[in-house]
Amino acid sequence: MSVTDELLENARRYASGFDKADLPLPPGKGVAVVACMDARLNPYGVLGLSEGDAHVIRNAGGVVTADVIRSLAISQRLLGTREIVLIHHTDCGMLTFTDDDFRAQVEADTGVRPEWAAEAFPDLDADVRQSIARITASPFIPDKSAIRGFVYDVKTGELNEVSRTR
Amino acid sequence: MSVTDELLENARRYASGFDKADLPLPPGKGVAVVACMDARLNPYGVLGLSEGDAHVIRNAGGVVTADVIRSLAISQRLLGTREIVLIHHTDCGMLTFTDDDFRAQVEADTGVRPEWAAEAFPDLDADVRQSIARITASPFIPDKSAIRGFVYDVKTGELNEVSRTR
Numbered sequence: 001m002s003v004t005d006e007l008l009e010n011a012r013r014y015a016s017g018f019d020k021a022d023l024p025l026p027p028g029k030g031v032a033v034v035a036c037m038d039a040r041l042n043p044y045g046v047l048g049l050s051e052g053d054a055h056v057i058r059n060a061g062g063v064v065t066a067d068v069i070r071s072l073a074i075s076q077r078l079l080g081t082r083e084i085v086l087i088h089h090t091d092c093g094m095l096t097f098t099d100d101d102f103r104a105q106v107e108a109d110t111g112v113r114p115e116w117a118a119e120a121f122p123d124l125d126a127d128v129r130q131s132i133a134r135i136t137a138s139p140f141i142p143d144k145s146a147i148r149g150f151v152y153d154v155k156t157g158e159l160n161e162v163s164r165t166r
Numbered sequence: 167m168s169v170t171d172e173l174l175e176n177a178r179r180y181a182s183g184f185d186k187a188d189l190p191l192p193p194g195k196g197v198a199v200v201a202c203m204d205a206r207l208n209p210y211g212v213l214g215l216s217e218g219d220a221h222v223i224r225n226a227g228g229v230v231t232a233d234v235i236r237s238l239a240i241s242q243r244l245l246g247t248r249e250i251v252l253i254h255h256t257d258c259g260m261l262t263f264t265d266d267d268f269r270a271q272v273e274a275d276t277g278v279r280p281e282w283a284a285e286a287f288p289d290l291d292a293d294v295r296q297s298i299a300r301i302t303a304s305p306f307i308p309d310k311s312a313i314r315g316f317v318y319d320v321k322t323g324e325l326n327e328v329s330r331t332r
């Protein structure tokens with residue numbers, strides 16, 4: 001039995017106790033969260049989110065890429081979110097390599113060099129600020145008035161604020 | 167008080183009861199989940215995931231974009247995940263518009279036409295298959311042997327399988 005099969009057993013249990021059939025499409029709290037994909041960072045646990053509350057956007061690093069701008073543009077323009085919460089975290093894998101090394105290693109292994117940056121970063125706080133800067137610089141995000149950036153500490157469970165637009 | 171301030175109150179409670187200080191960086195279950203950002207879809211609840219279990223990658227639609235390939239490449243190459251679970255869902259916002267309309271509307275409102283596709287889609291099952299096809303076609307994902315694609319039903323809480331690579 002694969003791990004996915006185990007997860008599907010959990011999904012059957014979730015469905016059997018399901019009582020959230022009438023949630024509307026737009027997020028009830030009007031918030032979009034952008035967080036790292038890291039396994040130790042559970043945005044539902046940390047922020048106390050329930051089904052229906054918030055959009056949750058995640059990738060390697062929690063960095064603001066073109067795809068995050070796409071998702072935030074859809075979130076704000078079509079589904080009415082207004083506040084943005086960015087979460088990086090301590091001990092992030094993105095601190096352990098450089099883009100040059102990653103792209104060269106992929107080229108060495110596969111013969112093809114990625115056309116995209118891996119988005120590794122050497123400084124957590126600076127990358128949170130960079131992520132806010134990318135949103136602020138984008139013409140596609142209508143509401144930039146409530147963007148707040150945090151670093152989650154995987155050793156203590158604490159969420160520490162780095163920067164905010166208001 | 168903003169909604170974010172409310173979420174920060176929850177974060178303080180989470181930290182005060184925190185007992186997960188010793189989780190390793192690589193996901194314990196060796197799985198990466200790619201899901202839509204939709205507020206009603208809670209991958210932790212549905213799949214029974216806990217802190218430390220799995221990478222969770224999310225964007226508008228749960229579609230496989232270049233940024234998802236980046237995240238999956240890092241997940242597999244640097245952090246050892248091997249199984250991939252894709253989750254789209256019923257009543258998705260991406261079913262309600264077209265890329266042409268979205269990009270034209272953004273251009274009309276801001277003067278700038280996005281250089282990216284919005285990734286809207288008219289058919290859920292077909293887009294799950296398309297997402298699997300994009301992973302299968304990528305040279306940057308080392309292990310494509312265990313990719314499974316699902317549609318989550320927001321009315322019943324059920325996870326229904328669409329396609330799998332094994």
